Amino acid sequence: MDWSDSPEQAKFRQEVRGFIQQKLPEPYRPKAGEATGEGEGFAGGWQADRKSEDPKRRATAQEWATALADKGWIAPAWPKEYGGAGLSTIEQFIYNQEMAEAAAPSVGGMGVSMLGPTLIVHGSPEQKKEHLSRILSGEVAWAQGYSEPGAGSDLASLQTRAVRDGDEYVINGQKIWTSGAHFADWLFALVRTDPQAPKHRGISFMIMDIKSPGLTVRPLINMGWEHGFNETFFEDVRVPAKNIVGEENRGWYVGMTLLDFERSGIAGAVSYRRGMGEMKEFLSGKGKSYRRQDWNTTRLELADRAIETEVLFNFAFRIVTIQNRGQVPNYEASVNKTFGSELHQRLSRTQSKAWGLYANVWDRTSKYAPMQAAHIHDYVGSVPHSIFSGSNEIQRNVIATRGLGLPRG
Amino acid sequence: MDLGLNEQQELLKNSAREFLENECPETHVREMEEDEKGYSPVLWQKMAEQGWHGLLVPEQYGGAGFDFVDQMVLVEELGRALVPGPYMSSVFGGAVPILEAGSEAQKQEFLPKIAAGEVIFSLALTEPSARFDEAGIQAQATVSGNDVTINGTKLFVPDAHVADYLIVAARSSKGVTLAIVPTKQAGVKSTVLQTIARDKQCEVVLNNAKGTLLGAEGAGWAALAPVIQKYTVAECAYLVGLAQMDFEIAVDYAKERVQFGRPIGSFQAIQHKCADMVTDVDGSRFIMYKAAWSIASGQPAGETSIAVNMAKAWCSEATRRVVAHGQQIHGGIGFTKDYKIQLFYRRQKRAELAFGDADFHRELVAQQLGL
Ligand SMILES: Cc1cc2nc3c(=O)[nH]c(=O)nc-3n(C[C@H](O)[C@H](O)[C@H](O)COP(=O)(O)OP(=O)(O)OC[C@H]3O[C@@H](n4cnc5c(N)ncnc54)[C@H](O)[C@@H]3O)c2cc1C
Ligand SMILES: Cc1cc2nc3c(=O)[nH]c(=O)nc-3n(C[C@H](O)[C@H](O)[C@H](O)COP(=O)(O)OP(=O)(O)OC[C@H]3O[C@@H](n4cnc5c(N)ncnc54)[C@H](O)[C@@H]3O)c2cc1C
Numbered sequence: 001m002d003w004s005d006s007p008e009q010a011k012f013r014q015e016v017r018g019f020i021q022q023k024l025p026e027p028y029r030p031k032a033g034e035a036t037g038e039g040e041g042f043a044g045g046w047q048a049d050r051k052s053e054d055p056k057r058r059a060t061a062q063e064w065a066t067a068l069a070d071k072g073w074i075a076p077a078w079p080k081e082y083g084g085a086g087l088s089t090i091e092q093f094i095y096n097q098e099m100a101e102a103a104a105p106s107v108g109g110m111g112v113s114m115l116g117p118t119l120i121v122h123g124s125p126e127q128k129k130e131h132l133s134r135i136l137s138g139e140v141a142w143a144q145g146y147s148e149p150g151a152g153s154d155l156a157s158l159q160t161r162a163v164r165d166g167d168e169y170v171i172n173g174q175k176i177w178t179s180g181a182h183f184a185d186w187l188f189a190l191v192r193t194d195p196q197a198p199k200h201r202g203i204s205f206m207i208m209d210i211k212s213p214g215l216t217v218r219p220l221i222n223m224g225w226e227h228g229f230n231e232t233f234f235e236d237v238r239v240p241a242k243n244i245v246g247e248e249n250r251g252w253y254v255g256m257t258l259l260d261f262e263r264s265g266i267a268g269a270v271s272y273r274r275g276m277g278e279m280k281e282f283l284s285g286k287g288k289s290y291r292r293q294d295w296n297t298t299r300l301e302l303a304d305r306a307i308e309t310e311v312l313f314n315f316a317f318r319i320v321t322i323q324n325r326g327q328v329p330n331y332e333a334s335v336n337k338t339f340g341s342e343l344h345q346r347l348s349r350t351q352s353k354a355w356g357l358y359a360n361v362w363d364r365t366s367k368y369a370p371m372q373a374a375h376i377h378d379y380v381g382s383v384p385h386s387i388f389s390g391s392n393e394i395q396r397n398v399i400a401t402r403g404l405g406l407p408r409g
Numbered sequence: 410m411d412l413g414l415n416e417q418q419e420l421l422k423n424s425a426r427e428f429l430e431n432e433c434p435e436t437h438v439r440e441m442e443e444d445e446k447g448y449s450p451v452l453w454q455k456m457a458e459q460g461w462h463g464l465l466v467p468e469q470y471g472g473a474g475f476d477f478v479d480q481m482v483l484v485e486e487l488g489r490a491l492v493p494g495p496y497m498s499s500v501f502g503g504a505v506p507i508l509e510a511g512s513e514a515q516k517q518e519f520l521p522k523i524a525a526g527e528v529i530f531s532l533a534l535t536e537p538s539a540r541f542d543e544a545g546i547q548a549q550a551t552v553s554g555n556d557v558t559i560n561g562t563k564l565f566v567p568d569a570h571v572a573d574y575l576i577v578a579a580r581s582s583k584g585v586t587l588a589i590v591p592t593k594q595a596g597v598k599s600t601v602l603q604t605i606a607r608d609k610q611c612e613v614v615l616n617n618a619k620g621t622l623l624g625a626e627g628a629g630w631a632a633l634a635p636v637i638q639k640y641t642v643a644e645c646a647y648l649v650g651l652a653q654m655d656f657e658i659a660v661d662y663a664k665e666r667v668q669f670g671r672p673i674g675s676f677q678a679i680q681h682k683c684a685d686m687v688t689d690v691d692g693s694r695f696i697m698y699k700a701a702w703s704i705a706s707g708q709p710a711g712e713t714s715i716a717v718n719m720a721k722a723w724c725s726e727a728t729r730r731v732v733a734h735g736q737q738i739h740g741g742i743g744f745t746k747d748y749k750i751q752l753f754y755r756r757q758k759r760a761e762l763a764f765g766d767a768d769f770h771r772e773l774v775a776q777q778l779g780l
Contacts, residue, residue, distance in 0.1 A: 147741065150667075152668060152740050152741060153668045153669070153673075153740070154668040154669045154670075157668075157669075176741070177741045220745055220746075220747070221745065221746040221747070222744050222745060222746060223743075223744055223745065223746055223751035223754070223755070225746060289538075292539070293540055293542070293769075294768050294769060294772050297768045297771075297772070298768065345733070349729075352758075353766060353768065356539045356762065356766070356769075357535060357539040357564070357565045357762055358539060359605075359758065359762055360565060360602070360604040360605060360606070360610060360758070360759060360762060361602055361603070361604060361605075362603045362604050362605045362607075363602065363603035366602060366603065368537075368564065368602060368612070376605050376758075379605075379758070380605070380754075380755070383733075383736050383743070383744055383754070384741070384744045386737060387737065387740050387741060387743075387744070388741070391737075391740060392737070393676065393678040393679070393737075396678065397678075409677065
């Protein structure tokens with residue numbers, strides 16, 4: 001066993017660090033005494049910046065995208081032949097870790113992480129040609145239309161209907177919780193093409209311009225009073241038949257493609273550790289007066305969170321170890337997701353507790369908001385982390401049945 | 410021994426629930442989140458007509474003369490309906506301190522008006538130090554006869570922006586001193602903070618603010634002890650009602666929401682959450698009423714004190730677990746602003762923090778246990 005970098009890995013790590021040091025635009029750099037926040041949220045970050053009304057934010061997003069594109073690092077995991085960096089799993093891991101250490105926003109969103117890889121495996125040559133390069137240049141952002149009001153955990157029961165009509169499909173129905181659709185240019189969706197078939201076998205994977213006639217994106221405001229996700233309605237939306245990815249009625253398997261990419265979730269672990277470091281800096285420096293009377297209790301609880309973060313790091317290292325040995329993680333990825341999201345929630349609780357009454361303050365700009373109220377925002381913002389990407393109940397079911405071989409209830 | 414409600418309490422509970430279902434629906438709670446005042450004077454007056462503002466106030470001062478346990482039955486219902494506005498401030502931060510420390514003349518002057526809902530009071534206790542102990546009181550008081558002049562900043566003062574009077578704890582050469590301070594004067598400036606609960610907590614800057622003594626100079630902290638106890642238990646009662654409702658909404662949802670061809674409430678993972686919720690809610694209710702009963706029936710000071718600290722320590726954490734489960738059971742819809750469950754999640758935090766969270770009260774429990 002070895003927790004340290006090999007000489008090549010250390011060299012690559014230096015390369016990533018040097019790049020960030022040189023190229024990360026000033027506005028994206030962490031400021032002393034401020035919180036960078038745990039992760040970028042599900043619809044903020046680069047995607048929001050590139051469509052911002054503020055020209056400075058747009059310029060920053062563009063500057064960072066260009067720097068990454070020039071280096072070939074927008075899609076570090078994609079094979080070189082598709083314009084990716086073709087990094088090995090362990091290099092991807094180091095890349096993700098270092099970007100997270102620097103709190104650098106990732107570029108390309110779901111286009112890079114989900115749609116691109118799916119097209120690489122299942123896309124037609126035309127689809128690859130048309131879409132991959134536009135993801136790599138940061139020109140096009142994607143949103144994911146899977147969930148429906150009646151199909152959440154039971155995704156395969158989805159009802160949005162696509163009917164073939166000549167060279168087109170006509171789509172009717174509704175998606176919900178479509179994160180970032182208001183920033184997106186294109187949508188990838190699962191739709192029902194054969195209502196007679198068993199539910200997993202009548203679904204197709206389709207891509208479409210989000211501006212297609214009949215397609216409406218309506219904002220949903222979340223409990224943090226922010227616009228992150230949307231409802232997406234389809235009324236006779238016509239999609240060219242060539243926009244189906246993979247075979248008709250095989251969309252479930254296309255959508256579930258197990259991507260051969262680094263899946264450790266290291267960014268979360270890094271951001272929790274960074275967040276605790278920032279808090280420590282603040283509380284031992286200019287925020288000293290915020291220490292509560294019974295600070296020692298909070299102090300021990302923070303130590304608990306630090307220990308749990310260490311556990312999460314090791315879970316992440318385990319995944320990379322498995323992948324690096326050419327094997328495919330099984331229940332282990334579900335362990336990371338479950339443990340990581342619940343740690344996130346506990347951490348936001350512990351951190352906001354440290355402020356005592358000041359945890360009431362929601363206004364980030366208030367002079368009474370310690371660290372810009374980051375932690376109480378996170379106390380709200382971490383709520384859905386145990387729900388999206390497969391709820392923790394579903395993940396635990398997966399661990400128990402697929403992972404441990406227990407019979408289904 | 411009997412842990413059930415008596416007939417009068419049942420009546421109070423049922424009529425309060427019915428009244429609030431009609432007068433304080435979810436839409437009203439939402440409106441008040443964005444309202445500058447944060448409460449509806451119309452509802453305020455109707456609540457006063459129900460006799461609620463003076464429930465604890467003896468009849469000779471225009472109240473109903475109910476006891477503290479009865480009062481908690483009502484507060485539980487207010488928590489259930491998330492009633493916005495200065496009720497807690499005016500009753501526990503106004504009527505109660507005046508009952509505890511006021512002169513006969515002050516009782517005559519203020520209690521009937523509080524009971525009638527004609528004036529609003531609030532307690533200006535905490536400061537930027539955010540401490541709940543005596544050392545936290547640093548605002549300066551200068552006393553001359555009955556008159557008090559106060560300088561300093563009070564922070565997290567609920568509803569100060571709509572209060573007619575603040576009861577301010579400040580420090581004179583003789584120690585912590587309480588004063589009744591009218592808000593409509595140049596020396597009092599209240600600024601509303603935006604909070605997670607979208608309630609109205611304020612920064613109050615006192616600049617040569619003029620007030621009158623409440624109790625003797627230097628006797629303020631001793632006078633506050635029973636006030637803080639009652640207010641703390643009231644926050645627990647509010648949490649009990651809030652958590653009870655959150656739990657009921659979640660169980661209803663678990664029965665209705667179908668995934669995989671069956672209600673999600675048929676999955677054991679969800680059932681166990683519901684079972685934990687009812688355990689936490691019931692546990693909160695009884696430990697809260699135990700503290701309320703200790704106060705109402707005048708149990709020995711030591712027993713009452715630890716009962717109050719235990720109640721707030723438990724209720725703060727248990728109700729936090731409840732609202733977290735409430736969110737998880739709802740999946741995506743729970744994260745929307747439009748759906749009701751999040752109102753409870755955000756408000757739980759306010760009451761959890763009020764008068765000290767679980768850590769604060771656990772420490773006091775440990776001290777009293779001699780640990
Ligand atoms: C912030 C946010 C962003 C999202 N972004 C997107 C997006 O971009 N695109 C997209 O398509 N979707 C997105 N989603 C949707 C997300 O994937 C779903 O919310 C999730 O799959 C859960 O579905 P549901 O909300 O319908 O909850 P439900 O499936 O109704 O679940 C409700 C509760 O029941 C439990 N439950 C359900 N089935 C079982 C079972 N078999 N055993 C035990 N417990 C069970 C769940 O764990 C949960 O606690 C997002 C959701 C959120 C909250
Ligand atoms: C110290 C001790 C004293 C006892 N004294 C007595 C006594 O005086 N008289 C007497 O009659 N019995 C007694 N028992 C027996 C006791 O009642 C049983 O152990 C108990 O009912 C569980 O049955 P089991 O041991 O067969 O475990 P099982 O029923 O096989 O349970 C094994 C595990 O599966 C879980 N499980 C089972 N069914 C479900 C389900 N539907 N959903 C979820 N989880 C489930 C259980 O919770 C447990 O974790 C005693 C047991 C102990 C340990």
